[in-house]
Amino acid sequence: MRQMIKKSFKREILLCFVILALLPLLLSNSFLIQVFKTSVARDEERRAYEQIEKVESKLLSLFQEFDRISAAMSKNELIIDGITETDGWIRNKIYTELYSETSSLRELAQFSIYDGEGNCRFFTDQVILDHIPTYWGTMKVAKAHAGEVVIRNVTEYTVSNDLILQSVRSIYDASDECVGYLVMDMSSDNFERLLQSTFETQSELTIVDNFWEEVYSTETARKEGVASILRERRMAGEAISQQSDAIRFFMKPVGDTGLFVVLGRTPVFTDAITRQMFFIMLVLAGITLVLCLILAEFMSVNLSRPIQKMTRAMSEAENGNLNARIETRRVDEFGELSRNFNRMTSQLKSYMELQVRQQKELNDANISMMQAQLNPHFLYNTLDTMKWVAKVNHIPELATMSSSLAKILRTSISEHKFIPLEEELQLVESYVEIQKIRFFGNFTFDMEVPMELEECIVPKLIVQPIVENAILHGLEGKADGHIFLNALEKNGILQIEVSDDGCGMAPEITERLNSRDRDQLKGHLGFYNVDTIISLYYGAEYGVHAENLQTGGTKVTITLPVRRTNEKQ
């Protein structure tokens, strides 16, 4: 896995992006959901308990009121004496007492007075239970706890199976005998009226007694059997609210009455909403992932394309294509690098071209020299024959010319590219012999070469073309011209000077001769060739230089390093 990621730049970038984008998103979202959930649950709990407390206070104030009223009534002589009364007038008076005392609560409950046998004698609304056993249940407890109100849940089975919450206070007469009971009965209708607007209508409210048996339930709670479910849970030791419930239950005891108020609320933050939020989070994560993929692709292309381009251009250059260039408009580090590469290849290219040109020029000179050697043996033999024929026929000029030409030819056709200066000078002398005959001895030729320089090694045929130039151009149109050749060594440099006393040269011609430009030296090929040969062999600082002498005439200087026989080849 790690290897797989490391192998690709794109994957590395993608991993970075995913970690940077996805992890904070997922973390912060789930954290947010949880925080939101917790705070909503806390808020709901607070609201639920607010409602429960309202219900509780309503119930408690009702019980307190009944406690107050019943305490007063149980001391009422009229009632104590008149419970079993059959006389209509007294009964009326008792009823008046009962109604006036209970006026504040009559909307909320029914009130009855039972005699000591448990038979109902007086009632405000209707008879709830005609007879209640006194050895049993509420009455028994009330009888035993004189001066207290006993609250108990009873079911009326004979007619309606209604649940009734009975609050009973026993009435004792002066002789400490229980003569009757004051009873407050609360039915579902009464609870409904009492608890009106104390809790939200969509909530489920259940009131249970100390054994968690139903006392009152709102309609939905009764249908769902909330009380019995909760009782089962309590007996099984389970939590009142369970994860699987659609509603959440909140519970609180009502004072010391033994009753409990249970409120069921549908949680706002249901599992479905949680799921939905997590789903949205996942969708967001998905979108982020896609964005990461796209960005990673873009970034990697942005970074890797110039690298690829550079790699390609480099391999092209490696294969010899120095025209390889990297096109880029970027101004960042990649652009800089590309431009540097381009500069490097273009410099490399011009250097290579220079080398090729030099090689080519050398080849050209060689070719022309080889062409000059065309069929030399034939020419040589012919010239020898001509010499002997001339001698036989006593034509000495022709013999001399043939012999000199043969000498020139021998030297020029020899395999050696370098010859001693002495030999070169002999060749020049032979050439001059011929030219003297050609020009009817119209010029003189002298040379002055120190003995020690005669064995210097020079490229062959470098002096002859210069002497030829001097004869043909320097002495042009002049009778009795003089050509002087001397050689000298100065600081290891051999200087061979050929000067004439001719007409000299126009300055532009001097300039052209010294320019070393092949195109400008058309018609002065001899001069150019010598200069090229010397500069190719020894370097550009050596060569041929022409100048006009102040005395008139021209001097051409050949410069080349001094090499002796034993040093070279």
Next chain:
Amino acid sequence: MERIRKHVECLALLACLLMILLLNGTAKEPITSSLAIPEENMLTVYTSHKEEVYGPIIKEFEERTGIWVQVEAGGTNELLERIAAEAAEGEGTQGDIMFGGGVDSLSVYSSYFQSYTSTQVQKLNPDYIDEESKWTSLSSLPIVFIYNNKLVYSAGTPRSWEELLDQRWKGKIAFADPRKSGTSFTALSTMLQILGEDSMEPFTDNLDGHISEDSGAVLDEVISGTRLIGITLEETALKRIAAGADIGMVYPKEGTSAVPDGCAILAGATHQKNAELFLEFTISEDVQQYLAQECYRRPVRTDIQTKGRQAFAEITYDIDWTGKRQKALLKEWEACVR
């Protein structure tokens, strides 16, 4: 260095996951210790009584003892079969005590009950005491005839079991299926013990193919006049009369059975002490008085006054014979009514 970084990354990831998990698990609301009910304060009661009977008694028991009672209500046979099934599974019974059901039915399943002799046994009617103390009686329930006051002239009401076989009542008797109703079976068995087993066929002939849905339907049919007379329990009849039904009640002159219903502690009861407490409570003076006064039953205690309750000739109902013959008798019944 690389390795350390790796470890740090792993740790960070782990911490994140842990945080998510912690936040996710909403703290379960444990039941507060004050609300938890200790095991010794619990009791599971199987009862075949109607809610109006067991409700107030169990409520009173709870209030007096502070014991939380889990009620499993159902038909007598249904519950007895459940007890047998639970015992057969070997995992022990879920219930502690069987409250209700005729002692004839309880006797059949006596092997699933433990013997318990009540401390109040001297106060009980000696006729209603089990020799093996497997069950303790609760109340006696005589079988009576009822008739529609408007449709049956009081002088012409059936006075004896024998009269039921008379052609006069053919198709006019409301009688529940003894295969479904325990009361009905007891009535059938009583008749056979008085008139002999060969009375089965003429009796079923006289029903003329009409069999009431259940014991409650017998009352409804007589009250509505669909049938003229019916055979049911004194308790049921009295209750309906008290509720205003215009019917009359006759105790057969040959005598009738008054098979008590009872209470039996299950063998292997988890809450043995509470079961005993409950059993003692059911035959206490208060409960017996309550049953007599509020539930129209005859108490099994001899010291309870039953004012206004008519005396009747009681036969000795042969529980053993009935128990042994039950299946055969029902088969015969099935053959006769087909």
